[in-house]
Amino acid sequence: MDSVIAVRELRVRDGDKNLVGPVSxxxxxxxxxxxxxxxxxxxxxxxxALVDLLPHGLSRDGEIRVLxxxxxxxxxxxxxxxxxxxxxxxxxxxxxxxxxxxxxxLRHVMRAPAEELRARAEQALKETGLWKEVRDRLDSPAxxxxxxxxxxxxxxxxxALEPTALLLDEPTSALDEQSRDTVEESVTALGGSRTVLLxxxxxxxxxxxxxxxxxxxxxxxxxxxxxxx
Amino acid sequence: MASGTLEQxxxxxxxxxxxxxxxxxxxxxxxxGLSVVVVLLILVGYLAAGAASGExxxxxxxxxxxxSPAHSAxxxxxxxxxxxxxxxxxxxxxxxIGWAAAVALSEYVPxxxxxxxxxxxxxxxxxxxxxxxxxxxxxVRPFVAQVADVTSGxxxxxxxxxxxxxxxxxxxxxxxxxxxxxxxxxxxxxxxxGLTRREVVRSAVLPIARPGMRAAxxxxxxxxxGEAIAVFLIVGRADxxxxxxxxxxLDSLVHPGQTLTTKLAGPEPVLAGTxxxxxxxxxxxxxxxxxxxxTATVWGTYRSSRGGADRGSQPHWxxxxxxxxxxxxxxxxxxxxxxxxGALLVGMLAILVTRGSAAFDPSFWFTPATGSVGGGVSEQVxxxxxxxxxxxxxxxxLGFGAGILIGVRASTRTARLLQTLTVxxxxxxxxxxxxxxxxxxxxxxxxxxxxxxxxxxxxxxxVPVIALTTASRAxxxxxxxxxxxxxxxxxxxxxxxxVVVPYAWPATVTGLxxxxxxxAGETAPLLFTATVxxxxxxxxxxxxNSPVQALPTHIFTLSQDSGDPQAITxxxxxxxxxxxxxxxxxxxxxVLRNRFEGERWTA
Numbered sequence: 001m002d003s004v005i006a007v008r009e010l011r012v013r014d015g016d017k018n019l020v021g022p023v024s025x026x027x028x029x030x031x032x033x034x035x036x037x038x039x040x041x042x043x044x045x046x047x048x049a050l051v052d053l054l055p056h057g058l059s060r061d062g063e064i065r066v067l068x069x070x071x072x073x074x075x076x077x078x079x080x081x082x083x084x085x086x087x088x089x090x091x092x093x094x095x096x097x098x099x100x101x102x103x104x105x106l107r108h109v110m111r112a113p114a115e116e117l118r119a120r121a122e123q124a125l126k127e128t129g130l131w132k133e134v135r136d137r138l139d140s141p142a143x144x145x146x147x148x149x150x151x152x153x154x155x156x157x158x159x160a161l162e163p164t165a166l167l168l169d170e171p172t173s174a175l176d177e178q179s180r181d182t183v184e185e186s187v188t189a190l191g192g193s194r195t196v197l198l199x200x201x202x203x204x205x206x207x208x209x210x211x212x213x214x215x216x217x218x219x220x221x222x223x224x225x226x227x228x229x
Numbered sequence: 230m231a232s233g234t235l236e237q238x239x240x241x242x243x244x245x246x247x248x249x250x251x252x253x254x255x256x257x258x259x260x261x262g263l264s265v266v267v268v269l270l271i272l273v274g275y276l277a278a279g280a281a282s283g284e285x286x287x288x289x290x291x292x293x294x295x296x297s298p299a300h301s302a303x304x305x306x307x308x309x310x311x312x313x314x315x316x317x318x319x320x321x322x323x324x325x326i327g328w329a330a331a332v333a334l335s336e337y338v339p340x341x342x343x344x345x346x347x348x349x350x351x352x353x354x355x356x357x358x359x360x361x362x363x364x365x366x367x368x369v370r371p372f373v374a375q376v377a378d379v380t381s382g383x384x385x386x387x388x389x390x391x392x393x394x395x396x397x398x399x400x401x402x403x404x405x406x407x408x409x410x411x412x413x414x415x416x417x418x419x420x421x422x423g424l425t426r427r428e429v430v431r432s433a434v435l436p437i438a439r440p441g442m443r444a445a446x447x448x449x450x451x452x453x454x455g456e457a458i459a460v461f462l463i464v465g466r467a468d469x470x471x472x473x474x475x476x477x478x479l480d481s482l483v484h485p486g487q488t489l490t491t492k493l494a495g496p497e498p499v500l501a502g503t504x505x506x507x508x509x510x511x512x513x514x515x516x517x518x519x520x521x522x523x524t525a526t527v528w529g530t531y532r533s534s535r536g537g538a539d540r541g542s543q544p545h546w547x548x549x550x551x552x553x554x555x556x557x558x559x560x561x562x563x564x565x566x567x568x569x570x571g572a573l574l575v576g577m578l579a580i581l582v583t584r585g586s587a588a589f590d591p592s593f594w595f596t597p598a599t600g601s602v603g604g605g606v607s608e609q610v611x612x613x614x615x616x617x618x619x620x621x622x623x624x625x626x627l628g629f630g631a632g633i634l635i636g637v638r639a640s641t642r643t644a645r646l647l648q649t650l651t652v653x654x655x656x657x658x659x660x661x662x663x664x665x666x667x668x669x670x671x672x673x674x675x676x677x678x679x680x681x682x683x684x685x686x687x688x689x690x691x692v693p694v695i696a697l698t699t700a701s702r703a704x705x706x707x708x709x710x711x712x713x714x715x716x717x718x719x720x721x722x723x724x725x726x727x728v729v730v731p732y733a734w735p736a737t738v739t740g741l742x743x744x745x746x747x748x749a750g751e752t753a754p755l756l757f758t759a760t761v762x763x764x765x766x767x768x769x770x771x772x773x774n775s776p777v778q779a780l781p782t783h784i785f786t787l788s789q790d791s792g793d794p795q796a797i798t799x800x801x802x803x804x805x806x807x808x809x810x811x812x813x814x815x816x817x818x819x820v821l822r823n824r825f826e827g828e829r830w831t832a
C-alpha cells in the first residue's frame with residue numbers, strides 16, 4: 001500500500017523549547033490510524049503542525065511527505081489544507097444554510113456549476129449519514145442543527161473536498177453517547193476509502209475504529225510537568 | 230458514488246482552478262491602511278513645514294507670554310497656561326462625578342433601568358460641541374458673572390465648566406465599558422464569600438476595571454484639550470494673561486483668557502498667510518497641541534486595552550457590626566452620584582426643547598433662512614446632509630479596509646502600529662484638520678471655500694471610527710472560525726472575503742453611523758474650508774468656490790451675535806435640529822450594535 005502521509009522527526013517548538021515530539025509515523029492509503037498519548041503530549045498540536053495551523057509563536061521542523069513528495073514548510077499553504085483536511089474538536093458552524101456550510105470549503109477551491117456542487121454536497125452528507133436528517137432543510141440555517149449533527153456537518157464539509165486525508169481531532173469528545181455512536185459509524189464507514197488520522201484520549205474508541213496506532217510521548221523536557229494542551 | 234458528471238478530485242498537490250483569486254482584497258485593505266498613514270503624514274508634514282517657514286525664536290515662544298503679531302512678539306505661555314487650567318478645572322469636576330456615576334450605573338442600578346440610562350449617556354457624549362458652547366453662553370456665562378461678580382462671564386472658569394459638562398458623558402461611557410468588561414464570575418465569587426455589595430465593588434470589581442477607568446480620564450482629557458469651538462465661544466480670547474501670584478491666579482480664573490485651540494480657531498490663521506514668522510508660530514502651536522492630544526489619546530487607549538488587574542486589591546477590614554449600615558450608605562452615595570449627570574441630562578434636554586422649540590415646527594426645516602433673524606434652516610440641513618453623505622462615501626471603503634487590515638493582522642507589529650496611528654488620527658483636534666484643509670485644499674489647490682473640501686476634511690474624523698469598530702469586531706472573531714475555514718483549504722484572501730467580512734460588516738455600519746453623527750456636528754474643520762453664513766445655493770454645482778451652508782457653522786455664527794435675541798432663538802432652533810439629526814444617526818447605530826453584537830450589557 002502507498003503511504004499517503006509520511007512524517008519524520010516532527011517537532012513543535014516554542015522558541016528553543018521543544019513542546020512536542022519528535023514523532024514519526026506513516027499513514028497508509030485507506031487506513032484509519034489512531035494518535036494517542038497522555039494529556040499535554042501535543043496530539044492536537046501534531047495535527048495542526050501537519051497543516052500549518054499552529055498557534056502564533058510556535059514553529060515546527062522535521063519532514064512531511066504527502067503522496068511521496070516532500071512538503072515545503074512555508075507559511076499558510078491553503079492548497080495543502082484542501083487536500084489534508086483538519087476537523088476541529090468542537091464543531092464550528094458558519095453563518096448560512098446547511099448547504100452553504102457543506103459547500104463552504106469546496107466553493108473556494110473549485111469552480112463548478114451549482115448542480116455539480118450540490119451533487120457533491122449530497123454525496124458528502126450521505127457519507128456521514130446526515131443526508132436523511134437534513135435533506136428537507138438544506139436551505140434552513142445550520143445553527144438549527146443539534147450538536148451531533150453539527151459535528152457530522154463538519155465532517156461532511158471536509159469530505160465534500162474529497163481530501164487525500166482527514167485529520168480528526170477528538171471528534172466525539174463534545175458529544176453525548178448517542179451522537180458519539182453516529183459519528184463513530186460515519187468514521188467506520190469511511191474505512192478503506194479514506195485515509196484518516198484520529199486523535200482520541202479514549203483507548204476503547206481507538207481500538208474500535210483504528211487499524212493502526214501511533215503513540216505520542218511527552219517530550220523529555222516536559223516529562224516532569226503536567227502540561228495543559 | 231459520485232455521479233459521472235463530477236469532476237474527479239485533483240489527485241496531485243496543486244488545486245487546479247481556485248475560483249475568485251480576489252487579490253484585490255489585499256490591495257483594498259492596504260489602501261485603507263495607507264489612507265490613515267497619509268492623513269497623519271500630511272498633517273504632521275504641513276505643520277512641520279509651516280513651523281519651518283519663518284524665523285521664530287522657539288525658546289521665546291515657550292517662555293514668553295506676549296503674543297502680538299503686529300510687534301512680532303510670539304510667546305505662547307499664556308495660551309499653554311490657559312489650556313492647562315481649563316483642562317484641570319474640567320477634569321476636577323468631571324472625573325469624580327463621572328467615576329461615581331459609572332459605578333452606580335454598572336453595579337447598583339438594575340439592568341433594566343441601566344440600559345436606557347447608558348444609552349442616554351452615549352447620546353450626551355455625541356451631542357455636538359457647538360451645542361455645549363451654546364449652553365455655555367446661555368447658562369454658564371451668566372452664572373459665572375453673577376457668582377464672581379464680574380461684568381462678563383467670559384472666562385477660563387466658564388470654559389472649564391463647559392468642558393466638564395462636555396467630557397462627563399465620555400468619562401462615564403468609557404468607565405462603564407471598563408466595569409462591564411469585568412467578568413461576572415468575579416462578582417459571583419466575591420458575593421459567595423459573604424461580601425456586601427460595596428465590598429464586592431471595592432475588592433473584586435474596581436481592581437480589574439481600574440486601568441480602563443483611568444483610560445476614561447485620559448480620553449476625556451484628550452477631548453478637552455482638543456476642543457476648539459465650545460471654548461472659543463466663552464473663554465474670552467484675551468491674550469497675554471499670565472498670573473504670577475496666587476491671588477492673581479484666582480482672579481485670572483474669572484477673567485478672559487486664551488487657549489491653544491481658540492488661538493487657532495480665531496481669525497489669525499487666515500490672516501497669517503502661508504509662510505513667515507506669524508504662520509510659523511501658529512504651526513508650532515499646532516504641533517504642541519497635536520503632541521499633547523496624541524500623547525493623551527495613545528496613553529489612554531493603551532491603558533484601556535491592557536485591562537486586567539495590574540495590582541491586587543488591599544484587604545479592606547471592616548467591622549462586622551457596621552457592614553450592613555456601610556453598605557446602605559454606599560448604596561445611597563452611589564445612587565446620588567447619578568443625580569448630577571441625570572440632572573444635567575434633564576436640564577440640557579429641557580433647555581434644548583424649550584429654547585429650540587422652533588425645530589418642532591416642520592416649516593423651520595423646510596424654509597430657507599432670511600439673514601440672522603428669521604426663516605428656517607432648509608439650506609443648512611441640505612448642506613449638512615451633502616457634507617455628511619459625501620464624507621461617508623469616501624470614508625466607508627477606506628475605514629473598512631483599514632479595519633479589516635488591523636483585524637486580520639492583529640498580531641503583527643505593523644498592525645499594532647497602524648492601530649495606534651488610527652487612534653491618533655481619531656483623536657486629532659479637528660481644528661488642525663480644518664487648518665490643513667484650508668492651507669492645502671482651499672489655498673494651494675485654489676478650491677476656495679468648497680463643499681468637497683469640507684467633506685474631505687471630515688473624512689479623517691470618520692475613518693478612524695469605522696476602522697476601530699471594524700477592527701475590534703474582527704479581532705473578537707472566535708479563533709475556531711478562522712481555523713475551520715483555513716483547514717478547509719481557504720486562502721487568506723478567501724478567508725477575509727467569506728468569513729471576516731460577513732462577520733465584521735455590522736460593526737462597520739455601526740462605526741459609519743457613529744462617525745457620521747460626529748462629523749455632522751463638527752464645526753471647526755468647516756469654518757475656513759467649506760461653509761459661508763449665507764449666500765450659497767442649497768446644493769452647489771461645482772467644486773471650486775462652491776461653498777455650502779451647514780448647521781454647526783450656522784449656529785456658531787449666530788451664537789457669536791449673542792446680544793440679539795432673535796439670532797439666539799434661531800441658533801437654538803438650529804441646535805435642536807442638529808441634535809435631532811445626530812440622535813437619529815446614533816440611535817440607528819445603537820440598534821444595529823445591539824442586534825448584531827449581542828447583549829453588551831453584563832450585569
